[in-house]
Amino acid sequence: MTTFDELLSDVSVPDLRRSTDELNRLKAGTGPAADPAATDRQHAKGKLTAYERLDLLFDQGTFTELEPLRRHRATGFGLDERKPYGDGVVAGWGLVHGRTVFAYAHDFRVFAGALGEAHAAKVHKVMDLAEAAGAPLVSLNDGAGARIQEGVTALAGYGGIFRRNTRSSGVIPQISVIMGPCAGGAAYSPALTDFVFMVRETSQMFLTGPDVVQAVTGEKISQNGLGGADVHAGVSGVAGFAYDDEAECLEDVRHLLSLLPQNNRELPPAERPFDQPDRRTDALVSLVPAExxxxxxxxxxxxxxxxxxxxxxxxxxxxxxxxxxxxxLDGQVVGIVANQPAALAGVLDIHGSEKAARHVSTCDAFNIPLVTLVDVPGFLPGVDQEHGGIIRHGAKLLYAYCNATVPRISVVLRKAYGGAYIVMDSRSIGADLSFAWPTNEIAVMGAEGAANVVFRREIAASDDPDATRDRLVKEYKSQLMHPYYAAERGLVDDVIDPGETRSVLVRSLAMLRHKHAPLPERKHGNPPL
Structure with a gap:
């Protein structure tokens, strides 16, 4: 029987021998034949090669490469002499924690990872396969954008990627990992995916680079200052995660995949729980101040x-x-949305509403139940917020909750005032179950503000306005803000012991596990984008 090596040595297939040798050099980290120092330059920047990244992403030895022999067909501008195999992108599939995942990784050593017609065709192929197989897609971005020498065909390649991103949205999980430059039109693909990871110092995203910004506006700024990991993770909100190195980043990508279903037709993977489902949470009484x-x-x-x-x-x-x-919770994946009293007292503002709305929508798309922990004093007041469209942005969160069909449980820990109470998955907008602690205050507004509005004239006419205000505040609290007021009217299912919160959530989620809540027939809704 003829072996593969013997076949390669046959004079009739010299091109196969050359292509295999070049691919082996790429995978071994010695770079394309035309530029053997490319790998060294990549490592000198603190970056791994495409193959090294894929080795970290996938379970050992499970990655299968697609179309490793594809080459571009472009001519002119020096491209006739440069036709490397793979064309600057590595695509294929493998296993992550034993489950199938598809991926493509730009190879910056080949044409600086720039996208041309053949490069795009490989990406389109793996995206189509991921959708057809119903498996997550991970993109490892490290490219110089569209390949200028190939002109408009490169731009058309990006269009095909964006269309596939959109078609797969809410169908399969899509994760973008920015591990180098991602500029111009290339930045739109990560923006269309479900999660974006970035690496500090070595990754940047922007539509127009620092040179263009300076030429147009006069502002001088570095690449990291304009679109680095911390900028997008902390200022723009484009990225959800920022890491110091690529290995740590890819390890968390693997962890995230372990929490997500393969597609929108499956439930998230359950794990055998080691924590007791009925474990008491008495520590919550001291963690959450009553005031x-x-x-x-x-x-x-x-x-x-x-x-x-x-x-x-x-x-x-x-x-x-x-x-x-x-x-x-008891081995089942849940999505959590919670107000954070340690930051801005936990109010809802423009960015907070967008962040929560995105999370609610993502969880609903992938069958992840929602647990909402409520301690909200209202929406953030201010001219900037109103002029920035807090009404529209707050409505995004309202729309996301109202549109969600997954199991939804809310717990009011302390206060829940005004429209923010409604928006934070109240019973009136469709929460399946709503619980409250004995410290809860559910009302239109805080007692002092309410007393100043309702009893304004009585306080003004009093001989001792401060004493009168204090008395009326106490009366308002006792009549309209006592812990059982909402429960008496069916707006809260039960007032629970904080120490039983975990067990109540576990039992409630188990009851709702097979919830079925179809939406009206329609092409799609029209959210307040």
Missing amino acids: PGRAYDMRDVITELVDDGEYFELHAAWAPNVVCALAR
């Missing part, structure tokens, strides 16, 4: 509630007044 104005860290509450105290926070550095996370 509605005192701050505390909501992340401590989440740690106490979830399995083994472990959760995966999204957008931790952006809009910190709202906490969004994925975690497990």
